[in-house]
Amino acid sequence: MRLSDVGEFGLIEMVTRNIKPGAGVILGIGDDAALYAIPEGSWQMVTTDTLVEDVHFSLEYTTWRDLGWKALAVNVSDIAAMGGRPLYAVIGLCLPSDSDIVSVQELYAGLGEAAEAFGVSLIGGDTVRGPAVVLNITVLGAVEANRAVYRSGARSGDLVMVTGTLGDPAAGLFLLQNPDYDTGSEGERRLKQAHLRPEPRVEAARRISAAGGVTAMLDVSDGLSSDIAHICRDSEVGVLIRGDHIPLSDALRDLASRLGRDPLGWALHGGEDYELLFTIDVEQADRTREALAGSGIGCAVIGEVSPKEDGNRIVYQGSVKTLPPGGFNHFRMSGK
Amino acid sequence: MRLSDVGEFGLIEMVTRNIKPGAGVILGIGDDAALYAIPEGSWQMVTTDTLVEDVHFSLEYTTWRDLGWKALAVNVSDIAAMGGRPLYAVIGLCLPSDSDIVSVQELYAGLGEAAEAFGVSLIGGDTVRGPAVVLNITVLGAVEANRAVYRSGARSGDLVMVTGTLGDPAAGLFLLQNPDYDTGSEGERRLKQAHLRPEPRVEAARRISAAGGVTAMLDVSDGLSSDIAHICRDSEVGVLIRGDHIPLSDALRDLASRLGRDPLGWALHGGEDYELLFTIDVEQADRTREALAGSGIGCAVIGEVSPKEDGNRIVYQGSVKTLPPGGFNHFRMSGK
Numbered sequence: 001m002r003l004s005d006v007g008e009f010g011l012i013e014m015v016t017r018n019i020k021p022g023a024g025v026i027l028g029i030g031d032d033a034a035l036y037a038i039p040e041g042s043w044q045m046v047t048t049d050t051l052v053e054d055v056h057f058s059l060e061y062t063t064w065r066d067l068g069w070k071a072l073a074v075n076v077s078d079i080a081a082m083g084g085r086p087l088y089a090v091i092g093l094c095l096p097s098d099s100d101i102v103s104v105q106e107l108y109a110g111l112g113e114a115a116e117a118f119g120v121s122l123i124g125g126d127t128v129r130g131p132a133v134v135l136n137i138t139v140l141g142a143v144e145a146n147r148a149v150y151r152s153g154a155r156s157g158d159l160v161m162v163t164g165t166l167g168d169p170a171a172g173l174f175l176l177q178n179p180d181y182d183t184g185s186e187g188e189r190r191l192k193q194a195h196l197r198p199e200p201r202v203e204a205a206r207r208i209s210a211a212g213g214v215t216a217m218l219d220v221s222d223g224l225s226s227d228i229a230h231i232c233r234d235s236e237v238g239v240l241i242r243g244d245h246i247p248l249s250d251a252l253r254d255l256a257s258r259l260g261r262d263p264l265g266w267a268l269h270g271g272e273d274y275e276l277l278f279t280i281d282v283e284q285a286d287r288t289r290e291a292l293a294g295s296g297i298g299c300a301v302i303g304e305v306s307p308k309e310d311g312n313r314i315v316y317q318g319s320v321k322t323l324p325p326g327g328f329n330h331f332r333m334s335g336k
Numbered sequence: 337m338r339l340s341d342v343g344e345f346g347l348i349e350m351v352t353r354n355i356k357p358g359a360g361v362i363l364g365i366g367d368d369a370a371l372y373a374i375p376e377g378s379w380q381m382v383t384t385d386t387l388v389e390d391v392h393f394s395l396e397y398t399t400w401r402d403l404g405w406k407a408l409a410v411n412v413s414d415i416a417a418m419g420g421r422p423l424y425a426v427i428g429l430c431l432p433s434d435s436d437i438v439s440v441q442e443l444y445a446g447l448g449e450a451a452e453a454f455g456v457s458l459i460g461g462d463t464v465r466g467p468a469v470v471l472n473i474t475v476l477g478a479v480e481a482n483r484a485v486y487r488s489g490a491r492s493g494d495l496v497m498v499t500g501t502l503g504d505p506a507a508g509l510f511l512l513q514n515p516d517y518d519t520g521s522e523g524e525r526r527l528k529q530a531h532l533r534p535e536p537r538v539e540a541a542r543r544i545s546a547a548g549g550v551t552a553m554l555d556v557s558d559g560l561s562s563d564i565a566h567i568c569r570d571s572e573v574g575v576l577i578r579g580d581h582i583p584l585s586d587a588l589r590d591l592a593s594r595l596g597r598d599p600l601g602w603a604l605h606g607g608e609d610y611e612l613l614f615t616i617d618v619e620q621a622d623r624t625r626e627a628l629a630g631s632g633i634g635c636a637v638i639g640e641v642s643p644k645e646d647g648n649r650i651v652y653q654g655s656v657k658t659l660p661p662g663g664f665n666h667f668r669m670s671g672k
Contacts, residue, residue, distance in 0.1 A: 030570070031554075032415070032555060033382060033477065034381065035379045035380065036380050036382070037379065038374065044371065046459065046476065047370070048428050048461060048472075050429070050462045051464075078369050081368040082367065088382065092428065092472040092474075124382055124383060126472075130388035132467045148362075150367055151366075151367050218367075
């Protein structure tokens with residue numbers, strides 16, 4: 001059955017039938033606007049992302065269900081990166097009229113899985129026809145007043161830390177785009193999964209901000225080299241990243257070794273990691289480490305914030321080089 | 337200069353340079369999420385619309401500036417239709433990479449004009465490349481707790497009222513699509529303007545909800561026949577619309593007369609009027625009329641709510657007919 005067979009109202013009825021209004025929803029889908037409550041004493045948060053077929057995702061190797069998951073997850077990650085809680089989401093969906101209804105149901109199933117996993121209620125949307133699949137997600141959240149973590153607070157002398165490992169999603173994307181290199185191992189499956197089903201670090205970010213001492217934070221979406229540059233620009237500081245301290249998974253090392261590549265290219269410039277990159281007062285790093293330990297998410301110190309005049313640098317294999325955003329050419333992946 | 341020459345970050349810098357953070361904005365564009373405040377004791381509101389080139393608008397007769405205005409205005413109208421105040425907006429914009437930068441600046445200029453007119457702060461967005469122009473706007477608002485007006489409260493015996501006049505935007509669209517019929521008169525200019533620059537009824541809606549007695553309300557976007565059907569379905573009632581009481585502008589009557597058409601076709605099924613359609617306790621209609629008088633927006637009683645079993649009907653030229661949504665075929669416009 002095609003979208004053109006059921007029309008817009010039929011589709012909306014079909015995909016929203018199973019959406020249960022969550023806590024705080026006063027009026028969900030179906031009126032001119034949705035109504036919702038936000039915890040008292042909070043600041044409101046909003047973030048939005050637009051994903052276009054064949055620009056941001058390919059349906060050749062992404063299922064509709066994974067697309068739904070990821071579209072919501074990347075927005076949840078933006079809320080997390082400021083220390084907030086994601087609460088509500090609205091979906092603007094543009095679809096060709098010959099789209100298969102089952103695909104759209106799968107997309108909403110993936111959105112629903114992510115919504116449940118991260119405590120988000122879907123409260124509104126708009127579905128229209130158009131020449132390509134364009135998915136816009138807006139997520140609303142809340143953070144305790146004066147506890148939001150900006151990109152702009154890093155100070156020279158702070159430590160630079162990151163959660164989890166970096167580079168897996170970029171390597172997973174490489175395998176999805178180059179299936180000839182895929183041997184079907186469990187490690188490779190995990191790399192692909194990291195690209196298709198990112199896990200935003202909501203709880204880890206809450207623990208980091210609650211522990212105190214964090215001075216700047218964002219989520220690694222453009223790639224470590226670009227994202228650290230965002231912090232440096234907004235905080236008016238420089239940075240020294242220690243290449244050997246960047247956490248890498250065994251699966252990434254195995255793949256890189258097999259392909260004769262340096263895994264650090266993926267970790268530095270790949271992007272879409274959705275790990276937390278943050279700077280922290282050196283005296284309080286231990287407290288943050290302890291706070292994170294309880295969440296099961298690892299973290300590592302990967303460098304120090306330096307004066308602005310020193311620029312953005314990386315120490316790697318014994319020498320110090322500049323680290324321009326996205327552009328440390330020695331590491332740069334072709335086609336990225 | 338093309339979008340591809342400046343890139344995403346260059347474009348964002350260019351179009352957001354002139355955006356001033358408004359009241360309540362804690363952190364505007366530039367971090368992972370925006371932060372904002374909402375008046376205490378309010379319910380939050382959110383609404384979203386996706387507009388696709390050649391589906392919802394044509395750049396053949398819509399300027400980029402008018403497109404920006406209208407995209408924000410139609411979302412503001414959804415907030416107004418529940419009795420709320422629009423406060424913040426985020427924009428998801430998909431553009432072909434050969435888009436002219438001046439066009440994008442004009443689009444943002446139109447968005448900015450509407451934002452200023454309706455007291456909305458632009459606090460975030462995402463700009464991406466894609467195969468067509470797709471514009472997603474999400475507007476956030478607030479309404480005093482328990483004072484939101486739903487579609488579902490109409491009761492048999494209530495009066496049906498509408499603000500302003502209906503049909504002008506549809507007639508204006510006809511002229512824009514058929515310029516051979518356009519004589520360049522002032523009336524025709526006003527019809528076209530009604531299509532290109534709709535004025536959401538924020539203040540009028542606030543007065544209607546404050547006066548009390550309103551039982552259901554929405555904005556006329558799909559067309560009177562469809563929109564009254566939304567109220568009837570959600571309120572489980574029927575309706576009797578009095579065709580002769582539907583307010584029409586002189587400009588609409590003049591054009592219809594010149595073309596030998598019945599103007600009621602445009603007024604019933606045209607849509608995009610963004611006037612308020614509401615039902616009201618019969619005892620309180622006068623108070624609402626007085627409240628509206630102060631805003632300079634006219635209103636008219638155009639029918640009565642009836643029991644559900646009676647269905648949706650219209651009295652016109654002495655006979656009673658059924659009024660299916662969008663489909664009163666006698667009136668139906670070709671190509672709509």
